[in-house]
Amino acid sequence: MASKQEMREETERLIREAMERKSVTIKQGDTRIEAICGKCGAPNRVKAAMGQLRVPFTCKECGHKQKTL
Ligand SMILES: [Zn+2]
Numbered sequence: 610m611a612s613k614q615e616m617r618e619e620t621e622r623l624i625r626e627a628m629e630r631k632s633v634t635i636k637q638g639d640t641r642i643e644a645i646c647g648k649c650g651a652p653n654r655v656k657a658a659m660g661q662l663r664v665p666f667t668c669k670e671c672g673h674k675q676k677t678l
Contacts, residue, residue: 618657629670631645638658638659639657639658639659640656640657640658640661641653641654641655641656641657641666642656642657642664642677643655644654644664644677644678646668646670646673646675647673648668648673648675649668649671651668651669651671653666653668653669653670655677657677662677663676663677663678664676664677
């Protein structure tokens with residue numbers, strides 16, 4: 610029988626793994642592009658349809674409108 614300590618460690622491990630997976634997982638249907646603003650260099654999360662490469666977005670930091678590369 611697992612101790613409470615072991616169960617807590619297991620839970621933390623699962624959460625950590627889930628978070629790591631989240632950063633690389635591509636959901637079916639749409640993808641998330643990490644786009645760097647060409648003006649101020651801020652990273653922007655841009656949601657794009659599958660296969661769509663040049664997605665228009667507005668920088669959340671400076672409001673500059675552009676397209677992902
Ligand atoms: Zn910007």
